[in-house]
Amino acid sequence: MDKIVPGAREALADVFDGAVILCGGFGCVGGMPSTLLRALSELPVKNLTLVGNAPALGLEAQKTAARTMQVPDSYADGSLLLKNGQVGKLIASVPAMAIFRLEEPFPIVKALQEGQNIEVELVPQGTLAARMKAARAGIPAFYTRTGTGTYLEKGREVRQFDGQDYLLEHALKADFGIIRAHKGDRHGNLVYRGTSRTFNATIAGAAAVTIAEVDEVVELGALDPEAIVTPGIYVNRVVKR
Amino acid sequence: MDKIVPGAREALADVFDGAVILCGGFGCVGGMPSTLLRALSELPVKNLTLVGNAPALGLEAQKTAARTMQVPDSYADGSLLLKNGQVGKLIASVPAMAIFRLEEPFPIVKALQEGQNIEVELVPQGTLAARMKAARAGIPAFYTRTGTGTYLEKGREVRQFDGQDYLLEHALKADFGIIRAHKGDRHGNLVYRGTSRTFNATIAGAAAVTIAEVDEVVELGALDPEAIVTPGIYVNRVVKR
Amino acid sequence: MSAPKNRMDEQTIAMRVAREFEDGMYVNLGGGIPTLACNFVAEGREVIFQTENGGLGYGNIASTEEADWDMFNASFQPVTYAPGMSFFDHDNAFDMIRGGHIDLSVLGAMQVSEQGDLANWAIGNLVDYDGDVVAWIKTGRFPPGIGGAMDLAVGAKKVIVAMIHTTRDGSPKVVKECTYEITACRCVSLIVTDMAVIEVTPAGLVLKEVAPGLTPDDIQAVTEPELIIADDLKEVEL
């Protein structure tokens, strides 16, 4: 069993037009699977559904957030896919951020203003995570209080438990999950670093195929079995960044 | 913030008659919160609802399972509570085991045959875990395929998603969770050892009050932040075994 | 409108928010002004900060030298490590939030209503765009982003809002009814602004504290609902 693949392009070779892709990270530089996103932007695939917390805020937003910190040259996010016209639908908790004032419009705004036809679905962050976890866990649907009393009630089943309203939410099924981890072995076991664990560990196993980019590939047995965050069963391919 | 309490009795002082108690472990010696169970059996509380995978198989079953291994003297399980007549309801995936042939009846069988009035609810193991996780996560109910086509359909909502039947299952709300971990600090952060993590880490945070017995209390900062399994927010009291 | 000179700056708002942190509390700080509050915990209190991107028990806002791309808060600000800290993924982070394990959530806001309704994810209302999110985003005007606010607003035991009292053009943000899209209903219990501290009570909004140099009338002038003046009204205490 050897899940290590030589490069990001090989890891993404079977991504197809119209694929639903879960993208790890929170939105900031740390947890973003930049290598995989850059490789994806170089493939001739289109009409992708890109799913993530804030997967396409763009480099300018990162620089604004980073203030005096230097954004690494290797950084890339899903805005590359938007620029290329590869995105047919964006499912995100934060497609753009009102609190940052940028010189240029946010990438999703720009893509829409340029006339691209892109659907956007807003999902509260916790519900997004829970819908991914449900997909991994074989749970087709669940109820949550989040979003009750808001526009999200429209078109959703509202149901009471113990006198309280809840919304029915469904598992978010996807074809590929692209994530960033710190270290991985040939079985696909992964560990992360700090707050970069974020949506990456949530996405692992939630899509039909999970592809992880890692800072370091280690020998089998090198990771502490008590500290492995993502067991290899949830990971199909591992590629060194 | 200091969640370390001096002894198991103090840790359980507010357990009340009729309390619902989630009990960690799988059923074998390893993960059983024996110290807390023994202390609970010495408290004058009754009509408890005891919830766990196989929380009351008794010492004889352990010795049969252990074969040539020596069952530690410190071992105790929920059968002590059954013997004392402290249990009003048992919710378990395995209340007794058909595959072991013991000289004496299993503790739950004995208690019933002695005329105790005990309700028993059978719950599939994965559904039991998911109902605990739902309680921790603020999810009141969810759907699962497990149990479809079986007697569990009776009295449950059956609903189709994508042409497949699923059962509606509810969060399992509890007053106390008693669990066993390997190491803990004063914030309640916990790590486990091997397969003894089992239901213990699932129960942490699922009940209103979580009480953990640990092999070792360590200084704050001694546990690797990347390897902490149960963040302290889920734990109210920590007691050394 | 009060003159800007009598308004407290963001750091001072954060200092005032931090006075609400009790010993042993689990606190989540939302993006914007709230995340600044972690730096102002009172001496002798131990407060555990949760950040929704997967950290519990971090320290302060990090200096440029301390900054690490793998250690940041909900505002994308780098934070420092503190002993007892743990990391987890988003699914677990929101178990804590949705599951009622967070004692206090401090959120920014675009509007707060008299009843404690919170609007903090969009400036505007979907109705203005015929319910079409895409049409709204296309305008580029205050593009909406929910983030973790809806989960925090319904899941935390207590919700405090920390915000600038008025919009950029001086309009009230403390309103009778929210006209912007709602985050959650009846969830806010305290409003801390650059001008005042206001408690949401069943009887109405109670003005508890005013910024130095401001009078209750100054606050009322930029607040839509009628304020009840607290018997023990005082100057903002830091």
Place this chain on the structure above:
Amino acid sequence: MSAPKNRMDEQTIAMRVAREFEDGMYVNLGGGIPTLACNFVAEGREVIFQTENGGLGYGNIASTEEADWDMFNASFQPVTYAPGMSFFDHDNAFDMIRGGHIDLSVLGAMQVSEQGDLANWAIGNLVDYDGDVVAWIKTGRFPPGIGGAMDLAVGAKKVIVAMIHTTRDGSPKVVKECTYEITACRCVSLIVTDMAVIEVTPAGLVLKEVAPGLTPDDIQAVTEPELIIADDLKEVEL
């Protein structure tokens, strides 16, 4: 009934089961005979065993010297560590199972039907006790215990049954319709017993292999549904 001497012992059944383990498979072994199979993985194949109590990638059944109370399988047998192993809790263990991540589940059984229905958590039927679980348990006869079987039976990509072909009194356990409580419907695809290997197909049960010294008639004599004899029927291969 065939004589016991022509029946394979539990270890041999487990060896036969292990021939179904393909390189790179994720396999869960249920309590009883199935857990024995981890010791018989074919040379050159890497098979990852999951145990529902929270381990992935363990090695073999441990010797008494190697045994550790914190390292055991679903049968409460101690197992050994292997490189690449990881631990997790029950919630995560059943995400793997329910979520369809396990390639193969090997389960014990009390009955398997012609259609592949599985009955493996109780000897008897609730109807006999007027639907009263407590009344049933009180009898002390084969007290029911579901364990992880219901989750495994619906969640694993493939389910194999490993069992003794008949009950203690010689009655068939491969039946037309299960009379015992069901674990899951139409989930079993292969039945490995101490007498035979039988495939569940849409056309019916196909007898593929027989134990050394047994004839198809011997198997049919203790099997309720009519067996289809495979064209390439052979002796059990180990």
